[in-house]
Amino acid sequence: MNNYIKEFIEKVTQTLEVLPxxxxxKALNILQACYERDGRIYIFGNGGSLALAxxxxxxxxxxxxxxxxxxxxxxxxxxxxxSTESELTAWANDVGYDMVFAxxxxxxxxxxxxxxxxxxxxxxxxxxKAVELANAHKIPVIGLSGFDxxxxxxxxxxxxxIRTEKGAYGVVESVHGTILHLMTEYFRDYFNHIAGRK
Amino acid sequence: MIITRAPMxxxxxxxxxxxxxxxxxxxxxxxxxxxxxxxxxxxxxxxLVHKVSARYSISETVDHPSKLQHxxxxxxxxxxxxxxxxxxxxxAPLPAKTGLGSSSSFSVALLKGxxxxxxxxxDRREIAEAACRLEIDLLKEPIGKQDQYAAAFGGFNxxxxxxxxxxxxxxxxxxxxxxxxxxxxxxxxxxxITRSASSVLSEQKSNIDKKFxxxxxxxxxxxxxxxxxxxxxxxxxGEMLHMGWLQKKTLASNVSNGIIDDLYDAGMSAGAWxxxxxxxxxxxxxxxxxxxxxxxxxxxxxSVVAEKNGLHEFSxxxxxxxxxxxxxxxxxDFHKSL
Numbered sequence: 455m456n457n458y459i460k461e462f463i464e465k466v467t468q469t470l471e472v473l474p475x476x477x478x479x480k481a482l483n484i485l486q487a488c489y490e491r492d493g494r495i496y497i498f499g500n501g502g503s504l505a506l507a508x509x510x511x512x513x514x515x516x517x518x519x520x521x522x523x524x525x526x527x528x529x530x531x532x533x534x535x536x537s538t539e540s541e542l543t544a545w546a547n548d549v550g551y552d553m554v555f556a557x558x559x560x561x562x563x564x565x566x567x568x569x570x571x572x573x574x575x576x577x578x579x580x581x582x583k584a585v586e587l588a589n590a591h592k593i594p595v596i597g598l599s600g601f602d603x604x605x606x607x608x609x610x611x612x613x614x615x616i617r618t619e620k621g622a623y624g625v626v627e628s629v630h631g632t633i634l635h636l637m638t639e640y641f642r643d644y645f646n647h648i649a650g651r652k
Numbered sequence: 653m654i655i656t657r658a659p660m661x662x663x664x665x666x667x668x669x670x671x672x673x674x675x676x677x678x679x680x681x682x683x684x685x686x687x688x689x690x691x692x693x694x695x696x697x698x699x700l701v702h703k704v705s706a707r708y709s710i711s712e713t714v715d716h717p718s719k720l721q722h723x724x725x726x727x728x729x730x731x732x733x734x735x736x737x738x739x740x741x742x743x744a745p746l747p748a749k750t751g752l753g754s755s756s757s758f759s760v761a762l763l764k765g766x767x768x769x770x771x772x773x774x775d776r777r778e779i780a781e782a783a784c785r786l787e788i789d790l791l792k793e794p795i796g797k798q799d800q801y802a803a804a805f806g807g808f809n810x811x812x813x814x815x816x817x818x819x820x821x822x823x824x825x826x827x828x829x830x831x832x833x834x835x836x837x838x839x840x841x842x843x844x845i846t847r848s849a850s851s852v853l854s855e856q857k858s859n860i861d862k863k864f865x866x867x868x869x870x871x872x873x874x875x876x877x878x879x880x881x882x883x884x885x886x887x888x889x890g891e892m893l894h895m896g897w898l899q900k901k902t903l904a905s906n907v908s909n910g911i912i913d914d915l916y917d918a919g920m921s922a923g924a925w926x927x928x929x930x931x932x933x934x935x936x937x938x939x940x941x942x943x944x945x946x947x948x949x950x951x952x953x954x955s956v957v958a959e960k961n962g963l964h965e966f967s968x969x970x971x972x973x974x975x976x977x978x979x980x981x982x983x984x985d986f987h988k989s990l
Contacts, residue, residue: 565982
């Protein structure tokens, strides 16, 4: 049992040691620029990745400004897509699963927005379709992928790939969770720092 | 309607090494950051009015862009073959010719908007290149390339200007502590003296041969400035700015003048670690880095000199660094354009 636990932790640790920190920094800069222009952040993924997206949105929207207002009262606006189960099932049932993200995204998207796409394989068709939509509009894309990064890593502006063997979903999703928490804490600390110096 | 904006910038080191007479012989480098003063461009379609209107410090309405007085709007419209049914307005919180790169911010925001107006989606590099083409190739302004890239990309960047004309953009990935720390140690003052960069850069351009070794040193100092920045060595940065300013002053006779020297010396005597005139020189803004305790004394000392010289528009400019580059803030055509 101990060995199994150690091996899993080792796999996670190995990926943490080679995290693409420059790409994570780029992602933080993309989010900051979006904040400055009052744009919105759309985040999505399938299955566990959708759960990560939901978790991040609730954390990020609440935690960053939990204790004070942002610069001039301006706040982050992070939205998980689709924002309702009804939209998810409507697009899936009526059009097809390929459109469950690109469909709702098209309703909302404006030039000032950014997207965060999460896909361990980087190749989920519905994720790639939504990213291609953002690319066509030159909307910045933060891509959280795993394995070899897949198509998502090619198309993203901030290429956060957790390199593992194919199929290591648990490891990839765990590390995605860590990076998403890093993003939240970075901006929480940043705005706390600003509030503290005034 | 389309609204775009592009930030102004503070340049730290390497200005002048972005002129072709230099970078064709040796790689030019510059380091700068975008600040939270933006040039805004508003574009409006006027389907029933077959004219071109440009509204800036004056208002022009003409039958064809070739009749416009505003050289950049005229050249951009002619180049993109937009000949009628458009109104263009520009807005900014600071006056022009302050040394904060606003004229390139204008071109960058204008071109971003005009491309969107014609239904074309563009990225930052395309717009930076288009602005360089507009200002340098079409309008033959004797200026460099750093401002167009600074306005288009936003954030803190090191630019390298290569012999083949390409520009390498490396983002300086500063965390918020370093970035806000540098803001805290920085004082920026508008001298109240405005000048066009072209007038200063023309002489500088003709001096490049003579000043080649100085420019080389300026370009080579940029990586060290970046290292100190990443280390949060604000005093070291101030000292490097001072060295850079002394070098820059030798590039042309009009980079500085008696009043600017007095303003600068007053800040240094009041305890600044270093500083410089921001932009090409000859006027515009003067900037200092200092300990937090010395900031008030520096402001007082510099204000006294400004008053003595009758600089009525002299004022401190509060700055925040921003990540934003050129961006479309509002676009009623967004969903039409694909």
